[in-house]
Amino acid sequence: MPMKLVRKKKPRGGLFRWLTRDEELAVKNISGLRDFTDRTQYTLNNKVLREMRQLGAWLQCDCIPGDSPAMNSANLYRDTGTLFLSGFNHEHAANCPMYRPFSGDAGATSSGTRKHAGSRRINYRNFLPPDDTEATTRKPGHPEPRGDDRTRRTRRSRIARLLLSLIEDAGLNQAGTLYPLPSRSVRDSLNAMQLVTQNQEFIRGRQLSEIVRFQPGMSARGREQLMKELERPDMHWPAGRTRIFFQIFMSTHVSRDEAEFRWPGGAVVYRPERGISINGESLEGGRPPYWVILAFRRGTDGDIICSEGYAHALFRMGCPVPVDSELERGTLAGLSVVSKWLKNKTEAPILSLEKPLFDIEVCTGGEKGYVLPDFIITARMNDGNEYKVVIETMGYTDDDYCERKAEQHKGMRQIGILQTDPPRWPQEIETPFEKHIFGVFLHLNKFFKNDSNT
Secondary structure, three states, X not given: OOEEEEEOOOOOOOEEEEOOHHHHHHHHHHHHOOOOOOHHHHHHHHHHHHHHHHHOEEEEEOOOOOOOOEEEEEEEOOOOOOEEEEEEXXXXXXXXXXXXXXXXXXXXXXXXXXXXXXXXXXXXXXXOXXXXXXXXXXXXXXXXXOOOOOOOOOOOOHHHHHHHHHHHHOOOOEEOOOOOOOOOOHHHHHHHHHHHHHOOEEEXXXXXXXXEEOOOOOOHHHHHHHXXXXXXXXXXXXXXXXXEEEEEEEEOEEOOOOEEEEEOOEEEEEOOOOOEEXXXXXXXXXXXXXXXEEEEEEOOOOOEEEEEEEEEEEEEOOEEEEOOOHHHHHHHHHHHHHHHHHOOOOOOOEEEEEOOOOOXXXXXXXXXXXXXXXEEEEEEOOOOOEEEEEEEEOOOOOHHHHHHHHOOHHHHOOOOEXXXXXXXXXXXXXXXXXXXXXXXXXXXXXXXXXXXXX
């Protein structure tokens, strides 16, 4: 089972060099079997790992055939400074000396999925923040250390989960057809969400629509009147919870400090006291347009303030499917092109798309875990059969981020066959994503048969 060092950067997956027989034995015995008795092999193993870090290389083993080989990256323990190999993409074959269950961090299962869901739907009956108007200071407790949790995602705030739950319930994270893509007015999208709020309650007898509004142009006087209605003592309210309301809209101008809502002949800019959290962005407002949710409450001076906000990029105004990056926009656009091509083939499937917004429970090797794929495509065949295809966008320049994503791929394969953009990641091939996926959907029966054997 020969091993080789391959490039992380362009050409990704390109060969640096093959390991010598002595190097391969050293890596398998030291990093694989953990047999530290041979000092010469120990030194040679460390040399290979240091070379990997210096060159920016991955270790690839051919113990797993096909397009998803077993890969390792050379990492460093933060506390001891010790080098070690971390597996991703696909675990080694059971008969390979490098095989061992995934053990990237305490928060992951042996297959790389998350032990606990990092993103859950909101409970409309129990999401309002605690009332802290009469809170007092006390000695802090001792929080449990998080440890080195590589695949843990930043937990979303309650207003983020409120927005995404409403988007999901309104079906706005789905596209029933990929060509042509759905096209609706902004008002129609907001009306679909408003209908959800009218059919949900935040406490028995009171509609969610009382506190979740779609009128960002509301005047200061209107906000004061709304809050007074919410503060009426004769109207019941969840015990111990803050009187608060929300505004939801779409915007093309968002930063971490402010969000702007425009309408013909006017505009209003909101500057939340706690700022605006923008999903997955290091650059402020770098990928408009956005879904925006703002929270309003009464401040300590008695005025109504905009306290916090959250923004999440969407594909485009007429098709407001949430996206996590500009690369995901490109993936979705590519899938639409593929769907157009498929329409010219008589036996081709019809494609629909879902953008998962919350963790999905899967079971791998009898172990429960959670994954969050980028997209799930349902391919409906002419004979009525349906197949699920998971699409993962992997074209990011941050290698560590891609490795963390890849650690969950085994769990994602429990949902359907897994395809990446670019194709066959971490290999780098010349075939464009659209052309590759077009071939996948034309031969789904073959792909599902092959995938079931891996």
